[in-house]
Amino acid sequence: MKKRWYQAFLDGYKPAVLELNTHQSYSQLKEYPHITHVLPHEPRSCLFFQNDTLMNDFKNRMDGVQAYSGAYHYHLGITLGFPERSVQYYAHMREIEELVGEYPIDEVQNGVGVVWAGFYFSSHKAFIVDEINWLWKTYTHTEAVKHPLYLTDKKTDKTVEIRYGDFDSVKDFAKTHLIPAHT
Secondary structure, three states: OOOOHHHHHHOOOOOEEEEEOOOOOHHHHOOOOEEEOOEOOEOOEEEEEOOHHHHHHHHHHHOOOOOOOHHHHHHHHHHOOOOHHHHHHHHHHHHHHHHHOOOOHHHHHHEEEEEEOOEEEEEEHHHHHHHHHHHHHHOOOOOOOOOOEEEEEOOOOEEEEEOOOOHHHHHHHHHHHOOOOOO
């Protein structure tokens, strides 16, 4: 079973978690520092932090940032503990989506869904190896390393399961699923 994001937070290694105040985990999360109504379209949304410092840093970074802008997605993704290049890519794709009014083709063709130890995020085939390397080096908690990694090719919807630390399989995924550049 894939570890839930709130469990990674409660285990202490996920720095922040976004959850609804109606979710089953709310009773455990509500004692942590948090911001309510963090998603403007969802008044039940709460962003929980491991400590007040993380919460105050987030508030300061978000001061004056427009909801759902690239900067908004960037700061939220970094706060949730996702790898920076993946967060930059996701934020950029949301900006493109806002401009053109549809899901960006690059994300459809080259996107990778990542699920590992309570982290759920999108990345790109071209830098997935570096992102997983960062993830595994950053989160070494004993509860995290027990879990396999799941990578999903967004174009084919094919998912592979990779045991923690198996960089060769991550590299194989990137090679197998990478779309060659047009010449």
